[in-house]
Amino acid sequence: MDEKYIKAIHIRGYKKFVDFHIEFKKGLNILIGENSIGKSTVLEAINIVLNQYYFGGLNEEDSQQLNKENIYNFFKKNSPSIQDLPSIEIEIELSLNDDIKNQSFYGSNYDLLVGKNEKYGIKFKFSYDEVYDQEFNSIDFSNEENHVIPLEYYHAVWTTFSGIPYKRIMNPLKSILIDSSINKNDVYGNYARNLYKSSTSEENQRKLSYDFSKSIRKTAHENEKLLDIGKNRSFAVDEKKSKLSNLIEIQENEISLRNMGKGEENILKTSLSLQKKTNLDLVMLEEPENHLSYNNTRKQINKIQEKEKNVCQIIATTHESMILNKLNLVNAIWIKENNGQSLEKLPKDDVKFFAKSDNFDILRYILGNKIILVEGASEFILLPAIINSSLNINLDEEKISIISMRGIFYTHFKSLANIVNKKTLILTDNDSKQDRIDSKKDLSEEDFMISMPECVDEFTFEAAIYYHNEKLCEEIIQEITKRKLSKTAYNQHKDLPIPLAAMLARKTEFALKLAEKIEGGSNFEIPQYIEEGVKWLVQ
Structure with a gap:
């Protein structure tokens, strides 16, 4: 397997993180920490950089992504300037081989990560766009009525460490995020569609899409009399809505994933994402214990242990001590205010002890x-x-x-x-x-x-x-x-x-x-x- 994974991420000004750094290793990484400390935010930040989620256009929710402390400090100043405006910066260092196709990610075009040696990576910045200087300077921030961050003057920019613009289609890591935590609008996109796009080659996607479009046109042509409504008018298929990628779903034994119970759905998603055939580099698991009974949590753990070697890297969050104990404490990263602390130096004998003591509330001890x-x-x-x-x-x-x-x-x-x-x-x-x-x-x-x-x-x-x-x-x-x-x-x-x-x-x-x-x-x-x-x- 071509070993491609995330080595580190640095986050500045995003949600709770004023300035945060965390390093990952190949294989399993389990993020632990207090509620609302930012475990999920780390996964979101990875998706923002790699898959360009959020910030696709002006959105009123974008202001909620800015760090509140930075917003407060901006308005506290007597005469805030452009340089004082809050921004979001995220940089991801990648482990890639020296293949020619990866050279577009190699360079020293980064600001937050330690050192200035050349690295593989991608950076993201959501900040004030200087082309609006004249308009911006006319805003009087001393007036409390103007105490609103002027997102209309912001833009989102993705670049590689070589300095070229980055687009999602360039993503060197095939990745997916599974979030079974709550029922909400799926900010990470449809799971089936994401898995399809990540695990199916672009050549095969084009072939399937083309064959599917041909079959739709053929059906419409063969039934044009039935679709005719007179006066040169007829019913037609909306090709935009009928794109194959929009209709993709996952079934097991002819039962749709969406019709399964939440627990079964969670286990199946995890199992599918980790199987060798999907050929993913990175799988992110948001609280894999969600909606699962004690026995099914053990089943989920067994699935992860059996299949973790099929992917290069897993980054998971958890509130469940059994997950942490069974998947080994040395894989834990304790999320704190400014950094993530690894427990990888724990002696092997102690790791074995806690793995066997899966009923011990280890998270209550650590936190x-x-x-x-x-x-x-x-x-x-x-x-x-x-x-x-x-x-x-x-x-x-x-x-x-x-x-x-x-x-x-x-x-x-x-x-x-x-x-x-x-x-x-x-x-x-x-x-x-x-x-x-x-x-x-x-x-x-x-x-x-x-x-x-x-x-x-x-x-x-x-x-x-x-x-x-x-x-x-x-x-x-x-x-x-x-x-x-x-x-x-x-x-x-x-x-x-x-x-x-x-x-x-x-x-x-x-x-x-x-x-x-x-x-x-x-x-x-x-x-x-x-x-x-x-x-x-x-x-």
Whole structure:
């Protein structure tokens, strides 16, 4: 396969992006980030440059594409000039071979990308057209009535890095975007038509179109008497409306794509776009999990994994942790305000761990502010009440997220915490092992702390709770069981206090009751390791 893909894109002044840069790699790229941070905007920007979407003519929506901060700064100036007008600039660096047909994209005609060495690429600019200087200078922007960006004086220009004008027909990358996120006007064009144009050679398109037009004319000629309406008038076929490319649709087992359920449609579109026969270079997937159940999301992931090698590059956005875990964290690019941060340096062992832990909410961890990782459901249930009551700390106000690891796997988070710069507190059990207690300091770092009970008798979260709140715990166990208890063992732990053994056998039920008591004002003593850890996290 001739390896053609996008190496980087730089966006200035488009929607949320004042000045934004992101680099891609060949193969799979998964864009993650907060809602409305700009993941979809990156895909839109690619389409604007490669396929010349939007900006085909003056459109009232064009003003909404301009960055609001740049618009505000323009009108804030006492005497704004032409040079101050907001504009949109997008530059894409491409990876192309040195074939003669690609030389029209090679040069140093770019302004935003780093360096001035020659590269392959395309640039787009939506800005004020200087031919209107005389008219523009007559506008008094000090008058608030004129606080409207004069789009009538703007123009959109596409050029290659060699400096020649760019047209969509020159596009060196066969690409398609699949957006199943919401029902809306399809700004990316009809999927079937785009796939047809991208995957069918121009020679075959011309042949099919010509044969189709001939068959229409033949049918009209053979039935001219039926079409005659007298006085040299007749019904005729509108050739513009009956162009083959306008009538193309996709069917599976004679069922039209548009008549399928949204979930089936999503999976089929993805599968079709990634199959080898379509011969696409770039496939962009806008939230491939949309309209899919849990099982169908897994099916979608399997389709992507099976067929990703059929295309040179995939750029996908997602809000689904399972998508990210299964398709590998090293393929993730975290979209921030000014750049995209790759997670490709995550160690292989950690990548394998998260790929197998597809039920772990990895996006909540990466996108969170301050994180508390706990082992099980009891801690997840109880900690908000304990921290609020004992330390007067509101988790939402402090932007603290509690996430259950469902086991002792905290070592896999250490490298990830460093890469994404995430302050992380691990609240874990010592399992009555002194060596675990002794090793916690060696594993802790400036923004990564492991906290556990110092005493081996407090071998688990419930044990630590019990030994600091015996009376309250015994009261709750009596309410739950309503009978005399005698069992003193739990798993390998023998000779435990009877109430503690009962707590360990009924962890979730006990946690719910204790949380209710704490929120109701019962006296509660917080275990030291929890207090120290939370205070470290919020300091």
